Amino acid sequence: MSQLSKPSLWTTLRYALALNGNFYENARNTPRNRRIALTIVLMAAFSHLLGSTAILLINRATLPVLLLALLLDGLSVVCGYFFWTFAVWKVGQWLKPIDPTYRELLSPIGFAYAPQVLNFLTLVPLLGRPIELILSIWSLLAVIVAVRQGLDIGTRRAALISVVGWLPLQTAIGFVQVLEQKLVQS
Numbered sequence: 001m002s003q004l005s006k007p008s009l010w011t012t013l014r015y016a017l018a019l020n021g022n023f024y025e026n027a028r029n030t031p032r033n034r035r036i037a038l039t040i041v042l043m044a045a046f047s048h049l050l051g052s053t054a055i056l057l058i059n060r061a062t063l064p065v066l067l068l069a070l071l072l073d074g075l076s077v078v079c080g081y082f083f084w085t086f087a088v089w090k091v092g093q094w095l096k097p098i099d100p101t102y103r104e105l106l107s108p109i110g111f112a113y114a115p116q117v118l119n120f121l122t123l124v125p126l127l128g129r130p131i132e133l134i135l136s137i138w139s140l141l142a143v144i145v146a147v148r149q150g151l152d153i154g155t156r157r158a159a160l161i162s163v164v165g166w167l168p169l170q171t172a173i174g175f176v177q178v179l180e181q182k183l184v185q186s
Contacts, residue, residue, distance in 0.1 A: 012036050016114035019142055025149040027111065029104040037110025044116030045077035051122035052180070061184045069180040076176045077116065080169045084143070085109040087165025092151055095161060100150060108150050112142035136173075140166050 015023035027033055052073045056066050088109060089102045115138035122128040122135075140162060148158035 009036055009039060012111055013040065013114050013117065016040070016111040016142055017138075019145045021145055021149050024108050024111065024146045027108055029100075029107050033107045034103075034110075037107040037113075040117065041078060041081045041110050041113050044113045044119060045074045047117050047119040048073055048077050048122075050120040051128070054123040055128070056180070056184065059184045065183045069183060072176050072180065076173055080172065081110060081113060084165040084169055087168075088143070088147055088161055091161045091164045092147070095157060096151065096153060105150065108146035109143060112139055112146045115139045115142060136166075136170060 012023075049070050052070060053066070056069055061069065085105050086102060089100070089105050092100075115135045119132070119135055122132045124131060143162045143166070144155065144158045147153070147161050148155055151158065151161075153161075
């Protein structure tokens, strides 16, 4: 079996971070790949929590506010993954009758969350927001590659399908961050 057909977690991260189109095309929807994809999403959520924890502690958040904010952060990453996959699936069905099911899209979209594993870097002073933006765009590019390869469509269509879910996701993440700031200030 080739390395692309049965990747380990670290191999998957490497190929996903490199936006390797062959990897996304050859990634089979197997229980093992679904577990790896969910592991990547959970690692991304944990990484996001690390960055948020440091920032909330610097801002002297109380324990209840800290716990609530961390719960919201973790849920926003995981729920965002399921929402984005759903948006890709529905828009893909609308623009092109697609073969993959929602469940079949969970693995490639989960793999595309690989850049978010580096989200802990957002705690770097003065660079947190730019790093978060770069990681978000990197994930968007990974989803575009995954959609292009997985649905066997052109890059423009893949970009359109991917952005439709990405924009509300970024809005929701911004809303959660503003809510956290309000909680810390109160």
